[in-house]
Amino acid sequence: MSIGHYLVLSGVLFSIGAAGVFLRKNLITLLLSVEIMLNAVNLAFVAFGRQFGTVDGQIITFFVMTVAAAEAAVGLALVIGLFRHRESLNPEAFTSLKW
Amino acid sequence: MGSDALLFYIFAGAAVLGALLVVTQKNPVYSVLALIASFFGLSGLYVLLEAPFVAVVQIIIYAGAIMVLFLFTVMLLNVPREDAAEWDRAHPLYRPMAVRIGGALAILLALELGWALSRTAGLGGGVADEHPAVSSVAELGRVLFTDYMFAFEVTSILIIVAMVGAVVLAKKREE
Amino acid sequence: MNGLPLLSIAILLPIIGSVLLLLVPNRDGSKDGLVRNLTLAISLVTFGVTLMLWAGFDPSAGAPAFQFVERHAWIPAFGIDYYVGIDGLSLMLLVLTGFLTPLALLTSWESVEKHVKEFSIFMLVLEASMLGVFSALDIFLFYIFWDFVLIPMYFLIGIWGYDQRIYAAVKFILYTMAGSVLMLVAIIGLSWVHQSVTGEYSFDLLKLYELQIPAGTQYWMFLAFTLAFIIKVPLFPFHTWLPDAHVQAPTPGSVILAGVMLKMGGYGLIRFAFPLFPEAALYFAPLLATLSVIAIVYGALVAMVQPDMKKLVAYSSVSHMGFVVLGIAAFNMQGLQGASYQMLAHGVSTGGLFCIVGMLSDRRHTRQISEFGGLKTVMPRLTAVMLILTLSSIGLPGMNGFIGEFLIMLGAFKWDPRFVVVAALGVILSAVYMLWLFQRVFYGKITNSHNADLKDLSFREWAIIGPLAAVSIGMGVVPNLFLKPMEPAIQRLVDRVQAHQPLVVEKPAATSAIVAEVAR
Amino acid sequence: MLALIPLLPFAGFLVNATMGRRLPKAVTGGLASAVMVLSFLLAVMQVWSLAAMPPESRQINQTLFTWITAGDFSLDLALRLDALSAVMILVITGIGSLIHIYSTAYMHEETDEAFGRFFSYLNLFCFFMLMLVLGSNVLVMFVGWEGVGLCSYLLIGFYYEKKSASDAAKKAFVVNRIGDFAFLLATLLLVVTFNSLDFTTIALAAKEMPVEVTFGTISLITLLMFIGATGKSAQIPLYVWLPDAMEGPTPVSALIHAATMVTAGVYMIGRNAVLFEHAPITLQIVAVVGAATALLAGTIGLVQNDIKRVLAYSTVSQLGYMFLAMGMGAFGAGIFHLMTHAFFKACLFLGSGAVIHALHGEQDIRKMGGLKKHIPITYWTFVIAAVAIAGVPGLAGFFSKDEILFETFLHGHQILWGVGVLTSLLTATYMFRLVHLTFHGEERFGAAAAHGHDAHGHAHQPHPSHLHDAPAPMAFALIVLAIGSVLAGYVGVPHALGGHNNLGAWLEPAFQATNCGQPVTTGELAGIALEDCLPGEEAGAEDHAALELSLMAVSSLVAFAGIGLATLLWLKRKDIPAQMATQFSGVHQLLLNKYYVDEVYDAIIVQPIKVVSQEGLWRGFDVKIVDGAVNGAGYFVSGVSIILRLLQNGSVKTYAAAIFAGAVTILAYYFWR
């Protein structure tokens, strides 16, 4: 398979992830969408790394995973915090700050 | 079409389908499960890219740990359905717009990426044509703890911050 | 005396004074008297220093162009210096500033009752920055003073002004700032031009004078500079901040605003816009002259129908300052001498008019002309002084207003008589609106019973208005006292500018050039 | 020495202005009069020494200091006494002294404050008037020119509590300013043309220039100067202020609005005689305007009922005469008439003042009559002056007026001469109408005066039995002026009557700068130019003696006819005027309302300017458009701000969409640029 295939796949996944941020009305799905985006990036890294024949790409994915984990931890903590305030996970419930 | 190609399309199809399911499911539990499925697809792709350690880590850490954390939260909060609250309709500016705009933008982005890639020379060759794969865990570890030593250390701070932060944000506070 | 950095002393004295005032504990206003006396003393000393500058100034043609020069590196990386020095033109404006500030402070003694300490600090800081504007030879330093002047004035209007003070203050500061920021762009551009020619940055005015600036650049830079200055002057159609600012400002604010701050615009045109960009200046001079004659007639006509005394005087300033710009546009000896002189004259006489309006409004808490009438009966002394200042404003020969206007018209006439024919209408119209004002306020019977027992000038008021009236007359009788020191300076400026030919601009080319530049 | 002449009155002004309110009237008035008399004596001394000089070099110069310098333009504050200004300072200080003396009595009932103010103004006026005539350059003259305007303003508005007085004052100043506008332009043109403002320098330079056959620079300069003169000297179209100026105290009318200030325009033309001679077109205009003004004012004067207004229109009319003379190039004649007019018109005004004084403020001649026996001194002096102005042979007015008419006829302007003669008839008529209505016939004052004017703030009611004649100072002034009215003419007795026209000869050098070396060849203009080139004595003496005599006869006849007509109409057959007034009510109304000139000016100039300024420029353009644009920019920014902030709707998805869109746009730029 050519690198192009992997990159296109990565692009499609990234776009789906990005679209997911808009499609759902659930804070958790929003976070999941961001995870999809990060995974799309990971795929690109690994593909590039494979092409260059180095381990850099793979190693970078570890860091990305770490970051994703950290984000997930903080993000979920915030989701819980929000839920405590309004008993809702709808992002539109949290628009008290505006204009 | 070789077996590689077949496997690629199977895994790619799984990843994309999983991702699509994530963003179309109303129930977050299903979304999380679909994402795990998608991760398996990705994991397969990593194998195809001769990165078995990444594939394993993807399953163990990503699908196994992070997604469980998500699932745990979903269960904890116990809101299986999206709620269309009254504040949803209170925003005439927003509701249909963001979805449509987001969808359109996503398609645009995909087109742009595809278009850009189609114009890039040298993407047609096979991934594995030029260089042999480096897939040994030993080599991986060596590079990680030499070249990426500092980055590795930085992640420790990152994780401390995340940990302390998550605790500060979520723990019950003695008033 | 030569050893003392007199110029810096003049600029720093008010600042030091304001710091001193800060140290006076006056939360409850119990020390207002002390604050007032101290402030007045500081401003008088400053005036004394400006007079010392005058005394030490060598007005002969062979003397150095700029005297009392002080130069200290400030931001050496960009060739920015603390670089001050004065020629005759600056000197006269310094003296004017020094002269008007103590008088303005005196007018505040009754009209300003709250936050006296803060008021005094703002006045002193204002004075310092105005002195700085007139003596800066580094164009960056000049801009700093120029911009800084806005702040104390903003507070003076905004805190101690009348009902609409906030609107007026905000309008004042935004309007004048909008004009001056483009000048900042041009100043920076100028330093880059200098850098590209000589390889080093410089904001030294005298070095910048020597630059050969390409035509297209001159064109835009001149416009940027001029916009800043004509807003300050203010020239039609950029004048509308002035009536609001004047009307709402407290009396001392109006006095300083009309007396000194408007002069900053004229000074800027003379010192910066014209000599820095001579070709462009000559090219645009007819446009400026056209606007100025419109301002003369327009200001006068609008002044004529104002129901509010302060507004009337404010619009009359528009008219008078139109003369100044006309003289500058002519840019020959007579025009420029006239313009410079008119600035001084207008400072004194209009400053005086605002003082009187302030005195009336202190007594009656209104400035509506219709509220007055017949004041001559109860306050003959004030009437007499008002008459003198009115006549000075009208430009009666033998008074200060005439000398300036005559020289301006003479200079402009030598340049292009058509402008003068229109401008001279101002001579008629100024008589109409000022005398009408005078008649409505002072002549006739007292119809409003509130006016029946108004007090005539107090001693303090005499101390304010007496010097102004005396100087108004004195300037008309011995104008050479003021014209002579300015002559060499103005001669140099005229020589510099008149050595050039007007820019030949193909407008479309220049326009597309700037469009291209903006689009980058 | 020379400077002392104006400075003395100025000193008087300073003292009276600062301390006048605290000093007793005797001191104030005495001081003011004393400085004037002193000034007069000084003037006499100066003129005496001037006369001792040879005629070609009769000049006394005094430069005080350099006044204005700007580049190559430099101007001295300098005074110059020559033949022309000598005549003027004598008139000013002489008649000025008399009027000061007169005023000490006339104004005696004013408060101390007003009394001091009055004399300070009066002194100040004399100072400026002397500066005007003594100034050696245009600008110093302009200082005086405007200064007298200022004093006129102050004095007309002396009774400032009266609206009409302050209106009149303002009107006088503003109308004068219109003239000054032109005068100023003329000054600027002079500087540009001659690079000097010194009269002598200009005259010498102009001498070298050809006479302008077509309208050229000098014509423009002189025309502008003349427009200036029409303002100051109350000629068409700017005469309208002078009748209103009668709101001032009567001595003021006598001094400023009859004897001195209003003649400044005539003096100015005389001062610049050389220039005017180089601009025949302007001279023609001057002559026509002068004649037209003379006639117009004369007709109005015929029907006015206010004693001072009649005299005011008479002044306008007589000033027209002077301009007619100037327009003929007969500068000497103009100045001659100026001088004689000063005497008899001052006398008339002071006489009218005495009448008003006697009647405690009554000015309407319909409410007078029969005063002859009550106030004989006033009556007789008044009549003498009236006879003089009417042009009865032997009195001052006769000689001067006759010279003018003669010169006019001589220059071939028969129409203008006709106008002059007609005016002469009118003058005699309205003057004697005035005399008859005031002094002759039945007494009409009495009860009528009880509710008459109270201009001076008099409290007591007038009563016939209490009428008293002019007190000593007033009588003194009246008598001296009456004598002057008789004798003043004899300084200029024409050659035709065996005189030597001494005044003409005296003045000759002042006007002599004509370039006689270059004969002008073009057509009819040659006449004027050549005429002036010939020395005055030979010019008319032999050739035109007969003509002059016959013209004199005509005007004498006209004078008597006018007096007779007046006697017939307003003394013998009073029904005729009334009948005429009804029969020609239109004309009568037209005349009575002064041709509605004030109303027309008001309607087509004053009101439109006010309305346009108020509604158009201020409330319309300034507030709505200019300021509207400024505020509009502010509102625009706020409006945009309010709209843009709505984008910030608080929804995290919208924000993400913005980021997304931004990213897509950047990429789009890269791939489709």
Place this chain on the structure above:
Amino acid sequence: MISSSFDAIIPMLCVALAGLVVLLAEAFRERGEKMPIGGLAIIGLVGAGAASILLWNRNATSFGVVTADNFSLFVNLVLVAVGILTVIFSSQTVDRDKIPAGEYYAIMLFAIVGMMLMGQATDLLVIFLALETMSIAVYVLTGIRREQQQSTEAAFKYFLLGAFASAFFLYGVAFIYGVTGSTNLDRIGSVIAAQSMSGNPMILLGVGLLIVGFAFKVAAVPFHMWSPDVYEGAPAVVTGFMSTGVKAAAVAAFVRVFLSSLEPMIADWAPVLWAIAAATMILGTVVGVAQTSLKRMLAYSSIAHGGYLLAGLVAGNDVGKAAILFYLAAYALTNLGAFGVIALLGTRERANDDLRDYAGLFKSHPALAVLMTFFLLSLGGFPPTAGFIAKWYVFSAAIGSGYYGLAIIGVLSSVVSVFFYLRIVVMMFMTERDARPVPAPITTMAYVGLALSLVGVLYLGVLPSAVIDFAQASISTIF
């Protein structure tokens, strides 16, 4: 390659150690025991500052991915100043708002570590990690008052959008890695310089996506929309901290990436940044006009200031680089001062940040009003304050590169911004006081902090020469 030298990371190490010590101290703290935790933090920061000064001109590098060139050291010093001032202002609000002090200070210190690392890192991956460290820490700080819905909401918005933007950033890193085979800035730079890249769509993708990531952190239009909400929702001290520290770190990394390795592609990214800078200046000021909440107003103002910083970046010349550094310093001091005042006036229940709350402040708190006025004047760019010199400096850079249009947009937008700064002044000085909850008495410590800011603002405004020279020296050793 392991560099044996640890020199370059000493400043970070100091701060990180301080953070750990703070955490430990908190862990061993007895209930109710008071500890000078702020003091510990300050000691760490001062140590970092001292280390930065000692490292001056030594161009130390560690691990091949961290450098301590003068540029980053200058940024470090700015960050140290930000940190110290934030700690000082926090000392009052932490107690008042019942914020868990140990965690708060620790996270703040870790955030500063991330910020410093952003400036010092020479590897895109490390920059990413630093960015995330900083961001996550700041998310937490934003939401630290979790009993307030607004605080949590702000944190979540910031978090979600930050993660979203990070993904874009990371994707950009991936493409650059894909083209050049490395994430190291030097190597990227040499690869790009070696061959013309502007025809390569992939590198353009990378550049474009990197711009998104950085622009988000700088809060440039249209990636700015989080900032008003977040600034409003966060505690005022934190807002001050992030509006200065985060911006400084992001701009530092932005400058390093775009003006070192991506310099050869300046023709490709400058127009994009030009448009972003212009839009940022305009929108920041224009929308600021309609705001009534002070924090929100200053949020828009800080968006606009991001635009000015970008203008310096667009200029791309030496003046621009130095100008950015100077601007960062000036802006940090000014904005921290302003937010400090806002923070001090708040109460536990109410932020007191509405415009009306400032009515008559001059009467009740004259010192605060005067201080605030100076900060506002500096934000508005009036002489003789730091803001003026800073603005002049960046516009000078823009004009030097011929970007007159950008400079004109900049100066005009700063005029508009003056309008809303002055509204606050109007309220404080020219309006009568309404009834308003009285804030807790203000400690001497807080006044010291404000005075320090003011001294800095005036020092930079009146005698800027030393710092300008310093900034110029900072850029001379790199790029």
